[in-house]
Amino acid sequence: MDSISPEIICAVATPEGTSALSVIRVSGKGSFQLIEKIMSLKKNRLRGMRRKVGRIFEGGRTVDEVVAVSWPEGKSFTAEEMVEIICHGIPGSVRAIIEILIKEGARRAEPGEFARRAFGNGRLSAVQIIALAALWDTEKDRSVFTGETEKNCRKLMREIEKAREMIEGNIEFGETHLNEEDESIQNVFTELMTSAKDFREEAASIEKSSRVMIMGPINSGKSTLFNVLTGKSGALVSDEPGTTRDGSSCFLEVRGRRIQLCDTAGNDGIGLDRTASEAVINGLHGTDRIIWMSEGGRTAPTEKIREKAGEIIEIAAKSDLKNKPETEQILNVSSVSGEGIEELREIISRVPGSMSLSCAAKRIEESVKESYNFISLKEYDLAAELLSEAEIEARRIIGRGENIQLSVERALAGMCVGK
């Protein structure tokens, strides 16, 4: 263990969502070895600047066929040993590859960490850094999560901290000054494991459905808006009520984010469209984002939709024709004059979705489970280690850095011990 080099980091370098190809970047000394381990390479090994075709395996099953491009130390973007995996842009397989990488010892890169390493290693010039600055908008970075997700992550983190405080307290003082514990540790863990599972599910569902649906009563201008946003006339547009029968969808890039925008049939819960609209409503997942539009914002989404959908963006359509709505929460949009379109794009670009989030959440859940396992084996030292792994991961998600020593201080603060 004499010459340990920095951690290997990995991240998806291309936008989320389905695409022909995606690129996963891996950097850090030992990256070649790591890739060789998970890949069956046709002909020899990664070495120098090469491209290799091969399959990534997990447990004997092919995950994807990929191209690995290798850069030796000193020649890459980060100046570290680096590999770029070009794989198929299917969210499921990209996620699976990231998970394999993490399992084999890499960790999720923090936002901008590749560039940071490049800068730290003297690879990135000042001009390049300034060019990258545009990508690192201080305000936008955290908006990849909804307030709700972040809140849940914070809650989970507090629970991890609490469990860790308890274990640390038990390690430091259990023997000499306290006589309780084992049972309360059990209770804390039962709760923690549920939260970790919930959070993992939440994270996964966010990623599955970074899908935005346009809904609203018949003839409120959904298809027109869809066309304005997608910039083409793919959906059938007409002034006659009820002309959009099938949902139409399109992938588009909104401010650097990849969003699946869906147009739906008009929905007022009555008449001919009833069957079609019920199908749409039943297909909603809790986290789908809905743009609910109605003329002048006068029709509210039905209870059923509110129940099934997550957050709803309400807009008042055809603002060029009708009276303005009174409430300020409803955005005025006119597909004709362009009023409100930019604001709407902004809102859409903030709809949650991050490939790496569900990996992180899964990892937290696994660490917590493993930790509990060590508690039952009476190996408190390892239980604490795994909890601190989980805590670091949670802190990364909410952007708090890795200063985890604080929870130790807290653990000790509440203890009654001493001379």
Add this chain to the structure above:
Amino acid sequence: MKEEWDVIVIGGGHAGIEAALAARRTGCSVVLISANTRRIGEMSCNPAIGGIAKGTIVREIDALDGSMARSADATRLHFRMLNRRKGPAVWGPRVQSDAAEYARAQQLCIGNNRIEILEDEVTALEGSTAKVAGVRCRKNGSIKGKTVVIAAGTFLKGRLFRGDEHWKGGRIGDISADSLEKDLVKRMFHVERFKTGTPSRIVRNTVKIEELEVQESEKTNFTFSYGKSPIPENEEVCYVTYTNRRTMDIAKENLHRSPLLAGRIEGTGPRYCPSFEDKVVKFPERLSHKIYVEPMGYRSRHFYLNGLSSSLPREAQEKMARSLPGFERAEISDYGYAVEYSYLHFAEMDATLRLRRTDNVFAAGQICGTSGYEEAAGLGLIAGANAGRFAKNLEPLRLSRMDAYIGVMIDDIVSKGADEPYRMFSSRAENRLHLRQDNADRRLYRTGNRFGILSEVKKKLLAGNIEEADTIRKILETETVNGIQMSKWCRRPGISIGSVIKEANSLVDKDEGVLTSVLLDEKYSGYIERNLRRSESKKNLEKISLRDIPSYMKIDEICWEAREVLERERPETLARAEKIPGIRPTDLQGLLIYLGRKRSTWNNSSGGEAQ
């Protein structure tokens, strides 16, 4: 007396002793000045060495050839391996020693190593603060030295308190180093006040021990010191009793007479070692606290009441003691008291324990803001070694957080300080699975050897252990158990080290201590490696200096809260900035962008080279 000493050590406590010995091992001439040489090496509080994390420090001291481990082994009466059922990385060996014998053993060690002992009070440093010429003593006048180690413990402007009584002193029966404190303050060193305390001692034959719970010593051949040291035959048992409602009520009734609560003591006390009256105030819902009754020595006349530290008036202490079951007729031989003392603000010291504003003065022990014998001794060893190396013009010794608890401790106290006396905990070490009590020899051998603080005997012993470990590791790599490579076998959850040893025939002749330790290395290797990698990647951030930033308030790339925090904290490097609570990764990137932009303007204006 010499014309000029290489190293002058002020103080003969746990820090001073290790400092003097370590300096001596670097080949320096050393004088140890103590106001009361008969009390050198005294255990001023409890008669015990070790514990969780603390026990590991003692083993680290031994790996660096200090004397604490040997003296503790030689005088032990009672042994327990704490946390034995909680995972080997958090085992904490703890002995109770014969307090008087322990001090004698330490004094012998000083004498055997040809360290001059001088009984006097140091009243001031001599010469300029930037380069000190020696010390001034009350009786012997000026003494010249190339370096000075201050290990004055609780003696800097020490004040003792018990109820309404208060008097000067660093410990009961001793003087207070008021003049030296005054000199340090005059030299503009930033000092602050801490407090600590000690419980009363009870006359043994006034306690009905048959009514107390007995805690036997573990039968073991464990020793703090690596290698085979003889284990003394004398043994003692400890006892356990509990406080009750009455103890609590007595403390409450007398709270107004507590010097701390009455505001006579201003220093902050140790949260983890509170006085009983503190516990009553802070944990009113707890009706009973565990009290350990520990003999001060073999067949000693005195018991130490671990858990009942107090600075209440004598009659209250007596009532409290007598409220314990079995103590109804107990007589107190020495009453507990509190001591308030000055210590150096953390910003005064660097990672080699040198005072930043001087070239050649080092500090160790409680004046660095720590508490505990083991912490003091660990600091003493490093300060002494560095004083010696400075006198010889050699590069200083630094221990990393990743390698030793002593490294964690020094990094903590010199980089963030503490708002209470600093006690070592295993949870303070991010690489805890590696910093175990079983492998301190192998962790620190190379450092000890490279910095020349190991005796020939020690060197040979530790090198032998390393060689043995290498052999064992090779066997683990090449041999299999039930078809599984042995090193992999060790890493399985729930596999006990004992069971691996049983299965492996080729390991039977190996040294048991080293074998267990290597197997544990294997068991934890995945986690340890991850921790090391994590710490390594932080080093990149350490390379990026923030020193030249004139003001954070105008850096648009970072958010407002971060600007304020950074302006206040003024971190030296990006790594330090990352540690500050409230600084988010995006702020770090913002700083990078700012630095990049600045660099490019420098380049344009000066035509200089980008780094």
